[in-house]
Amino acid sequence: MQQNNIKNIDEGLNIKPDISKGDIKNIYEEANVFFNAGTTKRLDELEVFYEKLITNRKKRLLEQRNRLESEIHTKSEKSEHLQNEFNKLMQYLGEHQALDVFVNLSSKSAELKSERDSLKKYQDLQSEYKEKERNANKSLLNLSEITEKYLNEMEPNISGLRSYFRSLGKRFYPNSVSGLAIDVNDKDNQVLFDIEAKIESDTSDGINNVKIFCYDLTLLFQGHNHKMNFVFHDSRLFDGIDERQKAEIFRIAYEEFSNKNKQYIATVNQNQLSEIKSQFTDEELQKIITDNTVLTLTDESDTQKLLGIKVDIGEK
Known part of the structure; x- marks a missing residue:
């Protein structure tokens, strides 16, 4: 920036008047116009005035130029001195490996x-x-x-569910306490309700399977907001249950599903049927079991199986 200022000053020092007093007189003489003494005097005074003005301007510009050159010289010397000091410091850092330490510290930082x-x-x-x-x-x-x-x-509705479940449980275990417990689940999960079907001393498979039977029927007949009209139980439900209770399951199913727009489906093994025959009269056996048997499957041939063919369910 200071170099540009010096350049501007040099250009200002080279500025000269475009026309002198003599040039003005020659122009007027060529036009046959002659200056009187008063006019010539005023031209002389103007010429002296502008010469002084230019002289003062040049003096001021020269002073500014000298000052700028002095500042440039001083700053150049200072810059050179600082560069030398920087070079010495860098040399010192390189000789003592301090520069590597600095780089490592910078990287760590x-x-x-x-x-x-x-x-x-x-x-x-x-x-x-x-x-x-x-x-x-x-x-x-x-x-x-x-x-x-x-x-x-909803307590009135829940009370009806409990009563129905309890009435079924009493058919199997008259001396055991049974019922449904429905509570709020306030634990960290997505389950709003804790629903527990309970029959006293339900540790055995037999009682647990009876509890499943009672619970499924409770949902089907007393539940709401579903469109299910049937219940299906596999033969495994009857495992572990004694003959009297197996027979009671079929009595209840007959009573509850007769003349209702709902259906009870169960797959029963032959040995399970043989076990419950002694619990029925001939009339009951005919009415409850025989008349409601819709399909009999055997292993005598493939045509006697569920699909009428042999299905190989092997792992691939």
Whole structure:
């Protein structure tokens, strides 16, 4: 910038008048116009004035030019001195391997700064997560209150479910306590209700299977918001149940499903049928079992199987 200022000053020093007093007089003489003494005097005074003006301007510009050149010289010397000092320091760092240490420290500093930024992002994310967790807990608490209120409002309906389940359970175990427990599930999961079907001393497979039978019928006949019109039980349901209780299952099924727009389907093995025959009169056996047998399957040939063919269900 200072070099540009000097260049502008040099251009200003070279500026001269485009026309002199003599040139003005020659122009007027050629036009046959002659100056009187007063006019000539005024021209002389103007010429002297402008010469002084130009002289003062040149003097001021020269002073500025000298000052700028002095500043440039001083700064050049200072810059050269600083460059020499820098070169000496770099040479010293190189000789003592301090430059490598500096580079390593700079790299470590950048690494630590990056780690700090990552930790800061993690802390921010953790704070955001905790805030969302608090809001979720509030929502869960509010949902638990709504669910509790809903259960209280539905108590008459729930009471009917309990009574039906209990009446079925008493058919099998008259001296055992049975019923349905429906409570709010306020744990961290997606289940709103804890529904437990209970028959006292239900540790054996037999009682547990009876409980399944009673629960399925309760849902079918007393439940709401479903369109199921049948229940299917595999022969495994009858495993572990004594003959009297097996027979009671079929008595209940006959009573509950007769003349109803619902269907009970069960697959029963031949040995299971043989076990319950002694629990029925001939009339009951005919009415409950024989008249309601719609398909008999054997292993005598493939045509006697469910699909009428042999199906190889092997692992690929």
